[in-house]
Each structure stands twice: as structure tokens, then as C-alpha cells.
Amino acid sequence: MILSKRLQAIANQVPSCKTMADIGTDHGILPIYLCLNHRINQAYACDIAPKSLNKAIEKIKKYHLEKQITPLLGDGMKMLPQSVESIVIAGMGGHLMTKILNESPHFHPHLILQANTHMEMVRMWLMENQYVIVDESIVFEKKQYYEIIHAKKTNESIFYDDFALKYGPILMQKKDPIWLQKYHQLLITYTNIDRQLQQSQKKDVKLLQKIEEIKKIVQD
Ligand SMILES: C[S@@+](CC[C@H](N)C(=O)[O-])C[C@H]1O[C@@H](n2cnc3c(N)ncnc32)[C@H](O)[C@@H]1O
Structure with a gap:
């Protein structure tokens, strides 16, 4: 399975773990790829739209991954068990992403986030909710730049200045081409x-x- 540059960059940020959930999965490609490549054991493919979830269900069947990937129809992370280690939210705006994060009943250990807009707002949410940004990457595809964040839950307080919030603390350090x-x-x-x-x-x-x-x- 060949992923788009953006989805590949998101997949690269997901740590090897037992369970992950893809919120707003749509086509379901990400959890399928991660299972096929033995990066995760179990996944939840979640979407609020029945039409999108049906696309994912069809693909899960095609790759015979029904035992590993559970489709969930619903809003955001509300129906996820606390035990899910890694959450991916990708391909939506920063406002919707932070709304979904705010409404989650649990804090999960790893968040992999790719917002199409308002990445500054997403970094602010991470800072205010004690998530430390451990890696960031950026890709250029279809005339668009996409930034991807991997953040880890911590008990320590986190501070990012205005520059870091806007331009990305790790991207600024890396000086990625x-x-x-x-x-x-x-x-x-x-x-x-x-x-x-x-x-x-x-x-x-x-x-x-x-x-x-x-x-x-x-x-x-
Ligand atoms: C543009 S697609 C992104 C698909 C995929 N994550 C990607 O990056 O390629 C956005 C998906 O998010 C779903 N979505 C929007 N709001 C949602 C919510 N509150 N909870 C779960 N899914 C949602 C939409 O139905 C749609 O399938």
C-alpha cells in the first residue's frame, strides 16, 4: 500500500504501540497501513459521517483486517476507551481539532496531529493541556504545506513562546528544508x-x- 506524502508523514510519526485510533478516518487508509506494517496491533477507525465510515469498513474488509480494526461511528473521541495509546487526528481544521480534543473524556499518551489550518491554536491546546511536542515534520503536496506534530502527555507544565506556537518548536530547531x-x-x-x-x-x-x-x- 503506497500512501500519499502527507499520510506517509503522519504514519511515520505514530509510535509502535498496541492500540491507536484514527479520528475522522474517512477512507480508513491510515489504520490499515499501520496494521499491515505491524506497527500497531489494534485500531479504532472513527468517523462522525456514516458515508465516510462505510468507505473505511469496505477497505478494512478488502484487507481482511476486521479482527484488528474496529470501526466506530460517532463524534470525536467520546466513545474511545482510555486504554488507547495513540490518537491520530488529521486532515481537518484547527478549530474542529481542538474542539474534538477538548471534548475527549480522556487524555491519551500520544497525539499525532495534522491540522490543515490554525496549527498555532493546536500547539496552544497542547501547551495548556500538558502535552510536550516531541517531534514535528512538514511535507509539501498538491501545492500545500502540511505540518505534523507528535506530542506526548506529561505531568510537567509546558511553555511555548509566540514564535514556537506559530512556527513549531521542533521545526524551528530542525530548519527542515x-x-x-x-x-x-x-x-x-x-x-x-x-x-x-x-x-x-x-x-x-x-x-x-x-x-x-x-x-x-x-x-x-
Ligand atoms: C478531510 S477528512 C480527513 C480524512 C483523513 N483523516 C485524512 O487525513 O486523510 C475529514 C473527516 O473527518 C470527519 N469528521 C469531521 N468531524 C468529525 C468529528 N467530530 N468526529 C469524527 N469525525 C469527524 C469527516 O466526516 C471526514 O471523514
């Missing part, structure tokens, strides 16, 4: 906008602040 490419491109876009504004004798202070901020993170 894809991450650098993302911000170099953004820098070019913002600089061009600023140039156009200057030509019409205008100035956008917020834009100039963003340019300085990005220069700082890519050059540090």
Missing part, C-alpha cells in the same frame, strides 16, 4: 506586496512586522 522553503516563499510574497505598496506611497505596518519575523526565524 521544506519548512525553510515555505518561509522563503512567504518572504518573497510579502516583500513583493510591500514593494507594490511602497510604489503607491503606502505602508502596512503589520506586513512589515511579519517580514521581520520571518527573516528572524529563517536566519537565526
Whole structure:
């Protein structure tokens, strides 16, 4: 089974464990891949939409994984047992992701999160709920950048400053080439906008602040 770049990057962040759950599984590809590659023993493929879950059920049958993967129809993580070690939530916006996390009855040891928007909000949720970010990765696919976080539950208090929340504490350290490419491109876009504004004798202070901020993170 060949995964898309984004799904492969998400799969790579899932630690080998007994049980995982994929929240908003849709096609069910992720738990299927993890079972086929013996990375997990048991999985829950969860979705709120019957149509999506049916796609997953069909695929689970196709790969004869009915004994290992349990499909669950419902909202977020509400019906999951506490014993599930790793949770994946991917391919949705940061608002919905943090809502699902807030409504979970349990804290699970590992969270692997890929939000299409508002990653800053997701990192803030992790910080406020004592999860430490242990790894981050980034991929570029279909003209989009996708960031993936692996966070672990801790009892210690966690602090990320505004830069870390926005740009990713580990991605900033790693200076991943894809991450650098993302911000170099953004820098070019913002600089061009600023140039156009200057030509019409205008100035956008917020834009100039963003340019300085990005220069700082890519050059540090
Ligand atoms: C765009 S798909 C992402 C599929 C897959 N996770 C991926 O990354 O490729 C989002 C899925 O989340 C499901 N979803 C949305 N809200 C949900 C919720 N509150 N609980 C569970 N699933 C939800 C949708 O039905 C849909 O199947």
C-alpha cells in the first residue's frame, strides 16, 4: 500500500504501540497501513459521517483486517476507551481539532496531529493541556504545506513562546528544508506586496512586522 506524502508523514510519526485510533478516518487508509506494517496491533477507525465510515469498513474488509480494526461511528473521541495509546487526528481544521480534543473524556499518551489550518491554536491546546511536542515534520503536496506534530502527555507544565506556537518548536530547531522553503516563499510574497505598496506611497505596518519575523526565524 503506497500512501500519499502527507499520510506517509503522519504514519511515520505514530509510535509502535498496541492500540491507536484514527479520528475522522474517512477512507480508513491510515489504520490499515499501520496494521499491515505491524506497527500497531489494534485500531479504532472513527468517523462522525456514516458515508465516510462505510468507505473505511469496505477497505478494512478488502484487507481482511476486521479482527484488528474496529470501526466506530460517532463524534470525536467520546466513545474511545482510555486504554488507547495513540490518537491520530488529521486532515481537518484547527478549530474542529481542538474542539474534538477538548471534548475527549480522556487524555491519551500520544497525539499525532495534522491540522490543515490554525496549527498555532493546536500547539496552544497542547501547551495548556500538558502535552510536550516531541517531534514535528512538514511535507509539501498538491501545492500545500502540511505540518505534523507528535506530542506526548506529561505531568510537567509546558511553555511555548509566540514564535514556537506559530512556527513549531521542533521545526524551528530542525530548519527542515521544506519548512525553510515555505518561509522563503512567504518572504518573497510579502516583500513583493510591500514593494507594490511602497510604489503607491503606502505602508502596512503589520506586513512589515511579519517580514521581520520571518527573516528572524529563517536566519537565526
Ligand atoms: C478531510 S477528512 C480527513 C480524512 C483523513 N483523516 C485524512 O487525513 O486523510 C475529514 C473527516 O473527518 C470527519 N469528521 C469531521 N468531524 C468529525 C468529528 N467530530 N468526529 C469524527 N469525525 C469527524 C469527516 O466526516 C471526514 O471523514
